[in-house]
Amino acid sequence: MKAIISEKYGTPDTLKLGEVDKPIPKSNEVLVKVYASSINFGNLALLTGKPLPVRFVFGLWKPKYRIPGGDVAGVVEAVGRDVTQLQIGDRVYGDLANSGWGALAEYVAAGEKELALMPSNLFFTEMAGVPMAGTTALQAIRDIGKVRAGQKILIHGASGGVGTFAVQIAKALGAEVTAVVSTRNVELVKSLGADHVMDYRKTDFVNDGKTFDVIFGVNGSQSIFTYKKKLKDNGVFIHVGGANSQFYQTMLVGPLLSIFGKKKFITFLQRPNQQDLVFINGLIEEGKVKPVMDRGYSLKEVPKAFQYFEKGHAQGKVIITIE
Template sequence: MKTVVLTKYGSSDKLRIKEVEKPVPADDEVLVKIHATSINAADMHIMNGMGRFLGFGFLKPKKTLGADIAGRVEAAGRQVSLFQPGDEVYGDLSGCGFGGFAEYVCVPEKVLAAKPANVSFQQAAAVPLAAITALKGLRDKGRIRAGHQVLINGASGGVGTYAVQLAKYFGAEVTAVCSTGKMEMVQALGADHVIDYTKEDIAQTDRRYDLILAINGYHPITKYKRMLKGTGVYVCIGGEKTQMFETFFLAPVISGRNGRKMCVLLAKPDRESLSFLSELLETGKLKPVMDRKYSLDQISDAFKYFCEGHSRGKVVIEI
């Protein structure tokens, strides 16, 4: 089978296609023939060197990237009870070693969910990691409620497009931040207000929010705190390294004991969240947003485009 190998930490130029033996599932695993996958920021960070500290190998990468998969079960281990050969599934492999940039992968059945029949493999592959991250940021960390004023900084990327839709599903009033060319798309996703960050500095606004999701860009954590209401919550999901560093180390210090809360989200995949998203996909309350599609052989070009930071929604790899 074909798999993508990262020969050295650094740029996408180090990605190569390699022929390897098809894996055999363990007793509690299923073998999935992958039809589509997608790129996430986690893949980019691992490729750029963070993989050294995440078990991918310190001197040289030893694992295949790729968290999101959608495909069909080809074989199942003896202890598998949820799926059988022929079932269409999708899932997030970031909690079990990645490996999605390949034609086949063996994974524990607990990381998968049945693919909704009304979405394609490509659409399904654009969902798991990004949508689960958005869900956990809003619901679990952000404690979102109907009527909340929510600010989403970085609303046009993978996580952001799901965050806008999910915030509206929970009944919030959403202010989305993106660039000029993406404003119309974000508004179509349901945002009540859209701010063009190239023309307006959100940190200068007098408006206060119940919940802020910081996904892209950078603003000092102290400025974000001033933008919160008295019991508001700030959740840092991504953005520049300085933003992540500040929030990780300063959030516990500047969070109010009974007031504003500042935190970083390190989302972990779970089947309950994926099943919840499946229900929304099946009823049309959540729609995957895809930008460009590439073949597995074009993986290097796909990463180059993704790393430019201008994608609208998800970059999908068809296998």
């Protein structure tokens, strides 16, 4: 079968399209014919080996996962003998980032617990963007932020893969959403339901006096002391991405600020989770969440897809279609 092969850490052009053996599913796995995948920062870290701590997971000198690709959407083509939840022909999607990667290929073997049935009303290309970005937004907002109806949430960096899900999920949970984006993304996030939109190129959202119950740091470069000012008493700042300085501040200074004050500062790492895929399915079927696709690339164009993605200006998800 055709697959994208990663033999060493480097830039996107180190990735090669090659021929490898079709995987054979273990007893608790299914073989998925892949129709689409998507690009995430986890993929980028697996490609580049950066930031360096990721090498403790991905391999010190070279990537131990030869075929990248975490998000998958496709059809079950074979099932292992212990599989109970899925059948041949099921349309499934999932996040394989904690279970061997491999979705940038024509076929991948995946544990049935990594997958969920797709909603009937969406295409593979739409669903391939959901697993990592959607569950990151869901887990951060619902589980860490514990956002409740009527609460005010600020989503900093609301126009990319995670941000577009975050706006819709926060709205679905009943929050009043303020989205911080650049000028070109103002209409996009309004169309997703944001109640207020701040254009970070034109508005001084830092000093406007408004405060929030939850601030979700998706992409931004403010210091956590700025976010502290913008949190209500008992407010929560959740960091998932953005400038590295934010990551180190939230990880190192955040716990101290959290211990000595009422406001909480949390660095959060998404975990693939079947129940959360099912939960998002529900939101999609109810029409409360719709995946936003930026652009699509074919399997052989994966290096180009990474080159585009690593610039950091995607509007929604960058999708890979596997013919």
